[in-house]
Amino acid sequence: MTRDVVNRRPNLPGGLLGFLWLILTIGPIYYVVITSLKSQSDYYDSNALGLPTNPTLRAYRTVLQNDFLRYFLNSLVVAVVTVAVVVAISLMASYVIVRRVSAVARLSQRIFLLGIAIPIQATIVPVYYLIVQLGLYDTLPALILPGIAFAIPITVLILVNYLRDIPVELYDSMQADGASDWRTFVSLVIPLSRPAIVTVAIYDALNCWNGFLFPLILTQSENVRTLPLSLWSYQGEFSSDTPPCWPQWCSPACRSSRHTSSAAASWWPASPPDSASDPKSVTNVP
């Protein structure tokens, strides 16, 4: 849609500021990428923003050898299941909220909106209690179930916004043809809201994929660790002064005592030390 009706000289200040922001956006990302290609000594010696003198993929190899695949699969399972469930149930709820004229539907919408206003972290202690009581502590469902609940408000908000724009006449003609609620949902709501579904699915998937708090608090063992958490533990393991304590970590006594202080950096299990690996390289894990 190019409109050059009147007054369409190029917006120079806007373009310049846009370009400035581009540099601010790309800068740190550029830094992460070039650093990932540096060897350890190169990292300490060279200019932080300079290109690597001896580009090496060693960091990537180290990451891949260090159970990257398992963390990746954990993250994938959590993200896919969470998003699938969230989108399905939120779409159903949004359909009711938009179409149903009733006090209950309006109240539900307000309750979901309340969820947006409340900082998630504030409920983490009881969520932790619930998960422990349910016997789900340190399992992937411990990440999936609260993840679903916390993604619902924003998902419903976006979907309701979108569903409002579907013309009423379409629902009316479905009804005139005698379609059931479910039939209308499947044959009308789902196909018409596909763009919105894609939007919220991407948004929820990113949030879930990048989630840090739930994995930090609701899991402890390495086999359910997700990528952001592995990234964090890498950083403790390779670059700070944290002593590797993995033999101790394996003992059952230590395991149960850590149950309480689920995130003190000191007990992070270190993989067999690989001193040659690049300390900062892991920042490139998504």
Place this chain on the structure above:
Amino acid sequence: MPGSTLAPPAAPGERSAASVTSHVSGRRGPSLWMLVPAMAFFAFFGLVPLLGTVVLSFFTWNGLGTPSFAGLDNWTTVLQRSATYHALWLTILMCAATFVVQFPISLLLGVFMAGRQRYRAVFSVLYFLPLLFSATAIGIAFKNLLDPNFGLSSALHLGVLQQDWLGSPGLAFWVVILVVSWCFIPFHSLLYQAGARQIPQTMYEAAQLDGAGRVRCFFSITLPQLKYTIVTSTTLMVVGTLTSFDLIYVMTNGGPGDATRILPVDMYLQGFQSNQMGLASVIAAILIALGLTFSLVLNRLSGSDRMESQMEGM
């Protein structure tokens, strides 16, 4: 976001009764059963824990054994602790400061991105990139970038930049605000982009024919039309800052000293590192009260509670 520019939709209550009357029973609209799964999940992991926070704030619990009733002990402890007020103050300050940084930049970027020029489309894609990274990755990247010995300050050889950005108490707080803003601006500019795209072009054409310039158009058309987007985005900004735990935890862990120890960090450290879940729950309750207050005020300020719809102003 809604992409169509159809006639403005009516709010649910205002829909004409005839058009929604079901042919079956006179019930208007789909069965409430379809609401149940979402509501059940949200109630069990959202509303119950919300009450649980308040309940647990009256218990002593180390996170492992059984909670035991403690009366008002936790509350008096937390309310007598000067660290609490410090954290509260930092939290409010951080909400305000991140808003002041984020709002103008996101608004201008969003409007800029809403333009149809091809280079803007390319820029938009690149602006979107930080959203793909986790707060952990961003925190670690910035931590390294801001390292006084191996980061930016040594790379650029500029005297001004030779600072221990995250290590000096006076500086760390402001640096964290900039990083948090960097992290969230892409999301908010996307909201503004979607909002700005829905403003009918005809309004601008009419204004231009009347001789309005670009600045005038921005203040007289774009800004008023974005009213509901502004309310939505501001609410999300404030709550987003209240929840920016991971970024701060990774970058500074609340330090140096307690320079960046905002309430969520304080809650986490009390609960999951000092094993005092009761105290953590009190802090959490304060955090909830703060979040609710902010969003209620924002809703009132906007003159309606219709923050769910961005098209109603049209």
